[in-house]
Amino acid sequence: MGCMFSELAAKFAFFPPSPPTYQVKKRDNGKLTAVSASSSSSMPMPLAADDSSLDVLLIDTKRGNKVVAFYLKNPYARLTLLYSHGNAADxxxxxxxxxxxxxxxxxxxxxxxxxxYGASTGKPSESNTYADIEAVYQCLQTEYGVSQEDLILYGQSVGSGPTLHLASKLPRLRGVVLHSGILSGLRVLCHVKFTFCCDIYKNINKIKKVKCPVLVIHGTEDDVVNWLHGNKLWKMARDPYEPLWIKGGGHCNLELYPDYIRHLCRFIQEMENMNTKIRLNKIRQELHLPIRSNTNTGSANRCCRIKCCQPKCQECPKLSCTKCCWKPKWPKCWIPSCVNCCRWPKCPKCLRPCCCIPKCLRPLRCTNCFNWQCCCTKCFNWQCCCTKCFNWRCCCIETNSGLNGKQDG
Incomplete structure (x- = not known):
């Protein structure tokens, strides 16, 4: 029953231009172009043939329709604007x-x-407009690499319905602009204060789910959608931006006022300057979570989790100093220039201090009892020393006599 009422309401809500003001044709190179409906050569406005920054697209929706889209490229742009137009326009x-x-x-x-509408196939309905904007957003992602962090949704009049529908599903959206937006379809026609099952575009319920900044633009003398619609949408937004109430503005002439483009430019510039850190702090404030500070005392002198485990030199604060970090570390403390271990002479093979038991020197123990403990007291170049027979080898004995010397305790 609700679906029947929605279809009935759609007949009174959608008025596509008849006939359409343009047609889509294919060029010799296979690309699509838009031409005037009255002329087969080119449109009165400089569209496809003269504008190289224009891409004419034909996008398939999940409901089996094909919608026409115009993508206008700006080489200096940082953000992308997804525009959902109003009624009786193409x-x-x-x-x-x-x-x-x-x-x-x-x-x-x-x-x-x-x-x-225009050269798009199918019939206008609420569910079709939702499928249309979802297909266009997916095209922006796949064809042009636009993420939701770099996207601003713009909805005019009836276009505020699909705009808020998509905005409620994108938590990291950059911003939303509602131009002469509506609370719901029946609230425009009958001025009711309650939401019925047969109502369409229930923006009054979806505006609360939008997490990004929302700019509301409305004319005070709008005779189609009352100014109270825009005022209530602005009050119900979770992150409302400074609204623009154009005095004397109607429903379809707000673009002619200088304040329109001036206020819209300021909104776009602030959205460009809003970085990820500021947006995350706003989300944490909404969720009542503590805001993370810039500095972390535990990792002030650490560059990453992998390098923070590396020992630091006592002479300089650098992690990978070429003058000090090449020194061998003791396996127990792994600190370069350790007073307790690195003051001992090093093994000539592995450069480890002799206070530990290096594996490479185990075959060089005493040939009688295989027990060793200290080093040579003369030249500090040692091989082994036995605590039982005190038979030890070093470079000074081998160079002088070539025999093993004995030392009494």
């Missing part, structure tokens, strides 16, 4: 506006026609 009428927004806001812009 891409052919909005192309001039797209070019102005692309240049003035310094963004890449993706605009699309809903199912049943």
């Amino acid at each position: 891409l052919g009428q909005l192309y001039d506006l797209f070019v102005q927004l692309k240049v003035n806001l310094r963004v890449n812009l993706m605009g699309y026609d809903y199912s049943g």
Whole structure:
């Protein structure tokens, strides 16, 4: 029953331009181009043939429709704007506006026609518009590598429905712009205060799920969607941005006011300057979690988790100093220049101190009892020393006599 009421409400909510103002044709090189519906050569506006920054796309949705999308590239852009237009309009009428927004806001812009609008196939409905914007967002990810952190959703009038639908599913979205947005479909037609099952575009419930900054733009003299719709959407937003109430503005002429582009430019610039750290701190504040500080006392002099386990030289604070870290470490403490172990002479093979028991010197023990303990007291170059027979070898004995000397205790 609710689905029947939604289809009935859709008949009163969607008014696609008839006939469409443009057509999509294929070039000789296989790429798509947009031409005027009245002329087969080119559109009155400089679209496909003259604008190399325009990509005309035909995107498949999960409901079996094909929607037309225009992607306008800006070489100096850092963010991408996904534009959902209002009722009774298509891409052919909005192309001039797209070019102005692309240049003035310094963004890449993706605009699309809903199912049943313009050259898109299918019939307009609430569920189709949801599938349309999801397919366009997936195209931005796969074809142009746009992530949700670099995306701003823009919804005008009816376009605020699919905009908030997608924004409620993207927790790391950069921002949302609601241009003459609606609370719900029936609240525009009947001015009801409750949400019914037959209602469409229940933005009043979805605005609470949007976690990114929300900019609301509305005209005070809007005779189609009352200004109270935008005011309540702004009050119910979790992260509301400074709204723009255009005095004397109607429903379809807000772009003509200078404050519109000026306020929108400031919003885009602040979204560009908002880094990941600031956004994470806002999320932690909403979840009532402590904000992490910049410095960490436990790892102030450590570069990473792997290198923090390496010993530091006592002479300099560097981890990988070429002058000191080449020195051998004692297997027990692994500290270079240790006073307790590194003052002893080193083994000529492994350069380990003689206070430990190096494995490489075990075959050089005393030939009588195989027991050793100390080193030569003359030249500190040793091989072994027996505690029972005190028979020891060193370089000074071998060079002088070539025989083993004996030392009484």
